Amino acid sequence: MSTHAISVEDAKTGEATEAVYEHPYIVRLCHWVNAVALFVMVGSGMQIFRAFPSFGAKIPEKDLLNWPKAFAIGGWLGGALQWHLTFMWIYIASGVLYLGYQVVSGNYKQVLFTPRDIHGLWPMIKHYFFFGSKPLATEPYNALQKQAYTSAVILGVLSVLTGFAVWKPIQFSWLAAMMGGFHWARLLHFIVMWATLAFLFGHVVMVALHGWNNFVSMLVGWKKNPEYIVE
């Protein structure tokens, strides 16, 4: 792992704290732009959904759920579409920049879940959910985190692909056909959103549990007192 560690020393007391550079600038930039964009995409998407909150026939219409307007963005269908069709470009741009940077810099190795991470899954699940002892960690992300973040990136890609199949089912007819046509693409777009929200829920809970230093690392890149062994 190329994680860069330094020793931060207090001249007065002589105390030293370890710090690691965990999140490169582009990753942090994309993370926060994407967080804002995702917020707007979900909020405006729910307002769009409110215009026809069903996946069945229009006649007779059987509503799936009545999403409260207070948790939607745009105020009305046309307004929500403006938000959605504006922020989708920001969402896509942050995603493309992130993926491009990760691949070119090689930083993807920090977070990509690969088959060799499979054996690390169960010990982490035992630790998080069944009070098992914490496995020894030597890198920023454990197997379960890699699985979660890799899934989140895949969901991001799927949200764009299903979104294009809904927006342009004819120009991207091959994409819509892969999903079973416009009707199913719209349902898949909705399901992918809920899966993304499920990830987000777990993500925010874990960030809350892991404290300030961990949270700050996504802002400044450096993490003080990392919870894993460097070198």
Add this chain to the structure above:
Amino acid sequence: MKSRIDKQAFKSVTRRELLKLTPVVALGAFVVPKLRDPLLKAGLGFSDWASGVMYRSGHLASTFENSELTPFEKFPINGYDVEDPEVDLDKWRLNVAGAVRKPGEYSMAQIQSLPKQVHNTRHVCVEGWDVIGNFGGALLSDFLKSVGADTTARFITMQCADDYYESLDMATALHPQTLLCYEMYGAPLTRKHGAPVRLNIPTKIGYKQAKYLTDLKVTNVLDKVGYWEDQGYSGFYGL
């Protein structure tokens, strides 16, 4: 051996790293009402521009088997105002104007004398529902040719008996599935579905497919885009 750094120096490093995230704050412009509307308008404009770039004039919308049709009685009727503007079908004429060699009034018989095309295509509403309908009529491109339209003009604009109005880019007007539709499910258009003539444009969203047509104009300038578009909906909205 780990490199060492003084606590104060480290603080200035992290502060600098934090400041590099200021571009994210720029997204806050969307919270300022005065900036929000022009920004969203620009975003929608960009999407419409990209839609035009993605549009392939020869690419056909999927067609469906009769067995896949939505039953006629389950084909929704979306009027913006009245469901029947009480058009006098016997006296009805389509008034053609603008960049055409033969402007004037055209009768139903003249439209029906053009080759008839019938297809089963998907109708997608901006609200999110979709149905598969059977539509029949003359190709708008044939009609435009018959009136000597200047097909290098940019737009077709439409007026309707219920005061609805629309516009269409020329590339879509000339698309081989864009119909001056006078039949649905093998029968003349019913009043609620836009009798006597409506547009059927499988490559466009529902609200572009104006009903109760009365006027058609070939033009290069749009002073109005369409009833819904002028309230903030996408002007191009191609599928």
